[in-house]
Amino acid sequence: MATIHCDSNAGALIRLLDLGISPILLSSSLSALVSQRLLRVLCNRCKKPAKLTRGLIEEFENKHIDYSRMFKAVGCKYCGGTGYYARTAICDILVLTDEIRADIASNEGLLRHLRTEGRRKDRTNLRKEGLKKVALGVTSLEELKRVVG
Template sequence: MRDKETAEIAVQAALVGRLLLSTLHTNDSTGSIPRLLDIGVEPYLLSSSLTLVVAQRLVRRTCKNCRESVTPSARVLESIQSRPDFSETIAVLQRQGVLRKAHDGLAGVRLYKGNGCAQCQGSGFIGRVGLFEIFEVDEEIRDLIMQRKPASFIRSTAIMKGMKTMFQDGLAKAFLGETTIEEVFRVAL
């Protein structure tokens, strides 16, 4: 969706109860709100018609045939631990069962890398896996849209309400060996 006319048609379809799926170029899920407002959708129409936004980025999938567990470097651990949402990220990963509650932050975690083999043609990767961020628009978010609150405020509200960020999804997939931490840093920071 790139222009006002298309956005207006989409909003009208959503308002009469049709399920509408569309693409929109933004950096994250909550970035869809200012993008649609910038296109020219009125806040009252946007808040009434938007129910869910899914942001995705594809990363290379670690080859299961040649992947091996590695200890994260101090630099990688620092990059993760220095994030302002580090505590929330640890809590999310513990709720998902990716990290045990007994872990002290990231102590003892393992990451994975592909060494390269015939199956992956020496790259260490086969295929792709999606990193996702799912933003549910509830009554509180609708009110924030109506008030034209900044995207950063809407994002922090969504996170407080339990939205898992794309980085958190990527970190979980890196800890589970589905991708590498470098792939996550490349697309989700």
């Protein structure tokens, strides 16, 4: 198990290949990648229901996301005026399948793919995970945007 500082699972693969690790060795020895981001948890003593724009409400309804328990940060004595008091993790997990192993070992277009679509897909996965925590009232939309974009 190792830790690499980078922006996504695709970014971790690029970093490992850039370090000169043989694609064949990497494809046979790598089991999985986990990208993690920490989101601040809303303070339960002062959070208030989020005021959503009509555009956001339409977006959530189209995606069947329950927006009835979304909150925003306020700030009080307990949380030092920040509106947040702890952190929670969101993760994007990529388990290497035989297909991905074959791509790493042989596909010359893999790096180009990872640099564009791979990174975009990873950010989308993290955003989806974060949105689940926003929908549960654990964190705010603003915090998710700050951390994941």
